[in-house]
Amino acid sequence: MVLSIADIHRSSTGRRVFWWLMFLLPLMPLAWIVFKTLEQDLGADPAQTIVTFLGLWTLRFLLITLAVTPVRRVFGWLWAQRYRRMYGLYTLFYACLHLLAFATFILGWRPDLIARELSERPYIIVGFIAWLGLVALGMTSTRGWVRRLGRRWQQLHYLVYPIAVLAMIHFAWLIRAGFGQVLFYALLLALLLGYRVKSLVKRRAGIVHPS
Amino acid sequence: TKLRAAKAGDPVTGESLTPYTDVTGHNNFYEFGLGKEDPKAKAQNFNTDPWKVEISGEVGKPGTYTLEDLLKPHALEERIYRLRCVEAWSMVIPWVGFPLGDLIKRFEPTGNAKYVEFTTLQDPAQMPGQRSFFSTLDWPYVEGLRMDEAMHPLAILAVGVYGDALPPQNGAPLRLVVPWKYGFKSIKSIVRIRLTEEMPKVTWNQTAPSEYGFYANVNPKVDHPRWSQATERRLPSSLFSPHIIDTRMFNGYADQVAHLYSGMDLRKWF
Numbered sequence: 001m002v003l004s005i006a007d008i009h010r011s012s013t014g015r016r017v018f019w020w021l022m023f024l025l026p027l028m029p030l031a032w033i034v035f036k037t038l039e040q041d042l043g044a045d046p047a048q049t050i051v052t053f054l055g056l057w058t059l060r061f062l063l064i065t066l067a068v069t070p071v072r073r074v075f076g077w078l079w080a081q082r083y084r085r086m087y088g089l090y091t092l093f094y095a096c097l098h099l100l101a102f103a104t105f106i107l108g109w110r111p112d113l114i115a116r117e118l119s120e121r122p123y124i125i126v127g128f129i130a131w132l133g134l135v136a137l138g139m140t141s142t143r144g145w146v147r148r149l150g151r152r153w154q155q156l157h158y159l160v161y162p163i164a165v166l167a168m169i170h171f172a173w174l175i176r177a178g179f180g181q182v183l184f185y186a187l188l189l190a191l192l193l194g195y196r197v198k199s200l201v202k203r204r205a206g207i208v209h210p211s
Numbered sequence: 212t213k214l215r216a217a218k219a220g221d222p223v224t225g226e227s228l229t230p231y232t233d234v235t236g237h238n239n240f241y242e243f244g245l246g247k248e249d250p251k252a253k254a255q256n257f258n259t260d261p262w263k264v265e266i267s268g269e270v271g272k273p274g275t276y277t278l279e280d281l282l283k284p285h286a287l288e289e290r291i292y293r294l295r296c297v298e299a300w301s302m303v304i305p306w307v308g309f310p311l312g313d314l315i316k317r318f319e320p321t322g323n324a325k326y327v328e329f330t331t332l333q334d335p336a337q338m339p340g341q342r343s344f345f346s347t348l349d350w351p352y353v354e355g356l357r358m359d360e361a362m363h364p365l366a367i368l369a370v371g372v373y374g375d376a377l378p379p380q381n382g383a384p385l386r387l388v389v390p391w392k393y394g395f396k397s398i399k400s401i402v403r404i405r406l407t408e409e410m411p412k413v414t415w416n417q418t419a420p421s422e423y424g425f426y427a428n429v430n431p432k433v434d435h436p437r438w439s440q441a442t443e444r445r446l447p448s449s450l451f452s453p454h455i456i457d458t459r460m461f462n463g464y465a466d467q468v469a470h471l472y473s474g475m476d477l478r479k480w481f
């Protein structure tokens with residue numbers, strides 16, 4: 001007999017073990033880049049390598065977070081919902097590391113350079129706004145805030161969609177030539193946003209989802 | 212292959228050289244991929260022997276020459292130059308080569324020769340980047356110089372780096388090095404040198420005219436539309452003390468080359 005993930009979630013031990021698994025997996029990219037850094041195996045421009053790597057994983061975790069609801073509904077994976085907040089917070093975690101690495105390794109925390117980047121560089125400004133948005137969502141992700149904000153909480157957290165679009169613009173704006181990778185992620189985001197639009201239209205039409 | 216180069220004293224930068232592994236492991240050579248490590252990874256089987264170069268256009272002695280014939284009369288010298296990438300990183304590299312002007316003179320430019328156009332090999336079978344569906348660059352890669360820039364003694368054709376023959380990722384077997392311009396002007400793996408009366412249609416300018424001009428002189432006062440050119444990161448950089456330095460006018464070669472552009476508005480002719 002094959003044990004499904006849903007079955008695992010039926011026992012409290014299973015739930016706990018799976019929670020730890022889901023908690024530790026997203027730390028693998030961080031462990032990998034720390035390892036490569038210690039090995040001094042990041043090429044001639046380790047600063048750029050690290051910043052790009054962390055940025056890419058921020059985007060990936062954002063897409064994973066956005067995929068939770070569609071995956072739950074399409075595949076009936078009800079257990080996935082338990083990890084949505086965790087992956088949202090991991091998105092914020094990697095976004096913070098990305099920004100921190102940029103400020104430290106690329107700008108060396110030089111105030112003149114920071115001021116210049118934040119006032120003149122369109123892709124930096126867009127990325128920074130997206131990060132501020134993620135901070136707002138992360139700070140209000142606790143149970144207390146969900147309760148306090150009530151229905152407004154959902155409205156606030158719809159911000160994740162414009163944030164995702166800003167993140168994609170931030171990414172695309174950096175490219176000098178060759179848009180293959182950006183197109184790949186943009187297509188994924190378009191699919192996830194398209195799913196939302198579709199279910200919104202259905203809801204308006206009075207068709208209610210089972211979950 | 213070790214190259215025999217008479218050491219040239221001038222110009223020496225006094226800055227420390229970027230190590231060989233970084234010079235040959237961190238390259239923009241989009242014919243071999245978009246990543247900085249792609250050229251080294253994907254160019255190792257690049258066939259540069261035999262190699263021919265076509266000399267054409269406004270010259271008295273046009274023709275297609277083997278690399279050997281092209282190089283024979285020229286004594287190689289070492290030139291240590293700063294290389295400033297348009298992406299705001301830089302290196303210091305000991306090239307081995309000879310003045311481009313010496314080569315051009317041999318082929319007897321006509322009075323109509325106003326520009327020099329260079330073309331990189333186009334060979335999608337060997338160059339995976341030229342097969343990419345998503346690339347926005349048109350192949351083959353084309354670059355160009357004004358005649359007086361090409362005849363300037365600082366502009367060289369390089370066949371080596373660090374005393375060895377150029378590795379494929381650095382533009383083997385023959386590349387241009389113009390140290391006062393952004394790196395993309397220094398075209399690699401040259402198969403054609405054409406002297407023309409009209410300004411050549413150069414690749415990056417054709418792709419994004421608002422971002423890349425024909426001249427592409429290093430200029431800290433004229434930003435790329437998407438990033439500042441006022442500073443640069445000298446590679447290799449160390450993580451906790453990033454080597455950020457101020458970018459210099461004409462990449463520090465203003466004394467030698469500024470006169471070429473006197474009276475020109477460098478904001479317009481960027």
